[in-house]
Amino acid sequence: MKFTVASSELQKALTRINGVVPSKSTLPILENILFDLAKNTLRLSATDLEVSMSATLDVKGSEDGKIAVPAKRLMETIRALPDIQLVFHADLSANKIKMITETGEYILMGESSDEFPTVPQFKAEEKIIFSGEMLRRMINRTLFAVSTDELRPAMTGILLQVKDSDLRAVVTDGHRLVRINYSGLTKTKVKKDIIIPAKAMNLVGRSAEDGENTLSIDETHVQFTFGNTTLTSRVIEESYPNYESVIPLDNDKKLVVSRDLLLASVRRVSLYSSSTTHQIRCSMKKNEIRVSAEDTDFGGEAKEKVACEYSAEDMEIGFNSHYLTDILSHIDADEIEFKLSSSVRAAIVMPAKQKPNEDVLMLVMPMRLNA
DSSP states (O other), rough: OOEEEHHHHHHHHHHOOOOOOOSSSSSSSGGGGEEEEETTTTEEEEEEEEEEEEEEEEOEEEEOOEEEEEHHHHHHHHSSOSSOOOEEEETTTEEEEEOOOOOOOEEOOOGGGGSSOOOOOOOSSSEEEHHHHHHHHHHHHTTOOOOOOSGGGGGGGEEEEHHHHHHHHEEESSSSSEEEESSSOOOOOOOEEEEEEHHHHHHHHHHHHSSSSEEOOSSSEEEEEEEEEEEEOOOOOOOOOOGGGGGOOOOOOOEEEHHHHHHHHHHHHHHTTTTTEEEEEEEEEEEEEEEEETTTTEEEEEEEEEEEEEEEEEEEEEEEEEHHHHHEEEEEEESSEEEEEOOOOOOEEEESSSSSTEEEEEEEOBOOOOO
């Protein structure tokens, strides 16, 4: 197996798929990237058995073949090279790989391609087309609230609900919830709920390209296609919790405030909150919100006031400062709107002005305040 390629082009393709490669695995072959050369096309593939990724690359091929290459050492070598022509030569009988440049020669041992797992055969039932910008925005504003609790597998992924030209993305970890509705997509016959693992969606967010990106669905897998890269992931075959039931419908107290001002205030005040509870107290009165915290263990406290639009009755509510900071950080708007009910009911947070064809709702659970 032999080909010539610019090191920078090879690095770009490897960087895309390297995120799939497990750093340590009970199956050592998974710590490799499969190189498959056919004429002048090199296909690179990686998998952790749940998520698989492949990318194609134009090269100057002279001997076709397949070999599994150790991902870590390969990436470290290619990253350390300047932008230079690289000759990749593999002796498939001995699994010995030689990479040659004008000034150097690097030898490493690969493994037989026969040992590398086959990527699942994918039979797409239907396709959905996204713009790269929308896909990245959706993932960036949901992943932070995905649960890491393996005992509740459904909540470790992003729920996508597809119907006609509408798409809904939902995540929750039991403390925070994000629901984003999109309308006006290319119409599809798909009417389905699918849960995609967080790892797969994180890789999609990093790989999505400007222009059209395609999501294909079959019974057990989803496949994203962006340019010359594809990502195939098993879906989480569990029922998602009834998230609608936790979104309050009667939060009638409305507060509008500058996102940046409130976020900065919460960050400063939270430095003085308890290191165990991270609790901050928000006290609302006419056109003003007071943010305060007290660390009873070390005797520190802080309080600030932020101007806002609020005309309902005075109220106080407590939040975990980390959860509130996450919510505020992931709303892309100058002004945000809180919908509140009482100190023990979930608070709804959303942009004061929604973007066209997009409806963002976030929810954060309160903490019980001490007297």
